[in-house]
Structures are given as C-alpha cells and as structure tokens.
Amino acid sequence: MAVKIHPTSDVSSEAVIGDGTAIWLFCQIRPGAHIGKNCNLGKGxxxxxxxxxxxxxxxxxxxxVYHGVTLEDGVFAGPHVCFTNDMRPRAVNPDLSVKSTDDWVVTKTLVKKGAGLGANSTIRCGVTIGEWAMVGSGSVVTRDVPDHALVYGNPARLHGFVCACGEKLKKGEIKGKMMAAECPACHSIVDIPLDLWEKIK
Incomplete structure (x- = not known):
C-alpha cells in the first residue's frame, strides 16, 4: 500500500515511512524518524x-513525539498528547550561553504495545507505559505504568486495570500472587499481580 503524505507536511527524505501510513496536514517528520506500517498521523x-x-x-x-521516545505497535495517542525528553530543561547554560546538543542528556521514554494515551496527557521522560495500559485525558504521567493499568490525574495514579478491548477489568479469582481479573465485555481473563491490584485507589 502506498504512503499518503499531505502536500502541506514536511517529511524528511531521511525518515523511514512504512507502507499504508497516512500523514495528514501540517505534520513535520524529522531526519532519522522511523514510522511503521499502517499508521495514521493527524493534523499538526x-x-x-x-x-x-x-x-x-x-x-x-x-x-x-520528541527525540528519545519509542512507541511500540498499536499505540494510540489522543489530541495534544505531549512527550518530554529532558529532566532538567533549560534554554541556556549557567553562563547564559545557548545550550547545544552537547549540553544536555536525552532521557528515553517507552510506550509499549497497545497502550492508549488520552487527550492532553503529558508523559514525563524516563517512564515506561506498559502493554494495553490506559492513561486518562489531561493526566501527567510521572512514573512507570504497569501493563493493563488505568491511570489518571496529576500526577497520574492507579485507578484500576483494563482489558485489551478497553473495558475496565473486574475482580476475579485469586491464584497465588495473581488476580485472575475478568473483562465484563469480552470475558477475557487477565492475570494481574495481586500486590498491584491492592494499590487501586
């Protein structure tokens, strides 16, 4: 499938764009970026x-999505989601000279398979967001998010766990150190560490 790039977008010839990906109005893709197959990049x-x-x-x-961020397969990011990459942001050095690329250290961020990030959420650099996790709209994520976790707020805190289909999981049978949580929509069973389940607010 052909790549679709809107004529208003600026896509570097040094970026790699996978088959079937659509890049809409006013996007900017910098050199060295690697975008997989069948992705959809909205306006701006x-x-x-x-x-x-x-x-x-x-x-x-x-x-x-700034330098140092990796988004695995199937990630969703709602409107205005913003990633960061500098733990100590400054425009200048202590002598007021302008910072260069040699004057700071990129802090990496990983968003794992299938995770969903709600509109206007901000992801502090250095965190890992687990597989199929869900971040509520407007949240500020400052720490790692477990697989299937539902987090929201500022700072984002654990409020439950969600199925890959998006439905909130219900308490199930306890098996040793795991909770066999059940999805009320698709009836999938998801094993959640019991110690994490007990931290739900």
Whole structure:
C-alpha cells in the first residue's frame, strides 16, 4: 500500500515511512524518524529526530513525539498528547550561553504495545507505559505504568486495570500472587499481580 503524505507536511527524505501510513496536514517528520506500517498521523503531528514508531499506531491532531521516545505497535495517542525528553530543561547554560546538543542528556521514554494515551496527557521522560495500559485525558504521567493499568490525574495514579478491548477489568479469582481479573465485555481473563491490584485507589 502506498504512503499518503499531505502536500502541506514536511517529511524528511531521511525518515523511514512504512507502507499504508497516512500523514495528514501540517505534520513535520524529522531526519532519522522511523514510522511503521499502517499508521495514521493527524493534523499538526510532530515527530522528532530518530523517534521510533511501530506499526498500526494512531496519533491524533497536534501530538508531539520528541527525540528519545519509542512507541511500540498499536499505540494510540489522543489530541495534544505531549512527550518530554529532558529532566532538567533549560534554554541556556549557567553562563547564559545557548545550550547545544552537547549540553544536555536525552532521557528515553517507552510506550509499549497497545497502550492508549488520552487527550492532553503529558508523559514525563524516563517512564515506561506498559502493554494495553490506559492513561486518562489531561493526566501527567510521572512514573512507570504497569501493563493493563488505568491511570489518571496529576500526577497520574492507579485507578484500576483494563482489558485489551478497553473495558475496565473486574475482580476475579485469586491464584497465588495473581488476580485472575475478568473483562465484563469480552470475558477475557487477565492475570494481574495481586500486590498491584491492592494499590487501586
């Protein structure tokens, strides 16, 4: 399948774009970016140098993905989701000289397979968001998010666990150190560590 790039978008010839990916209005894709197959990038999406994005990723309008961020297959980011990459951001050095690329250290961020990030959420650099996790709209994620976790707030806190289909999981049978949580929609069983289940607010 052909790649679709809107004529208003600026896509570097040094970026790799997978088959079937659509890049809509006013996007900017920097050199070294790698975007997988069948992705959909909405209006105004920014992809920085050397960012790696897997297959079947959907980034809605005005998402910013900065250098040091990796999005695995099937990640969803709602409108205006913003990633960061500098733990100590400054425009200048202590002597007021302008910072260069040699004056700071990139802090990496990983969003794993199938995770969903709600509109206007901010992801602090250095965290890992687990597989099929869900981040509520407007949240500020400052720590790692477990697989299947539902987090929201500022700072984002654990409020439950969700199925891959998106439904909130219900308490199930306890098997040793695991909770066999059940999805009320598709009836899947998801094993959740009991110690994490007990932290639900």
């Amino acid at each position: 999406v920014y992809i920085d140098n050397d960012v790696h994005i897997g297959d079947h990723v959907k980034l809605q309008n005005n998402v910013s």
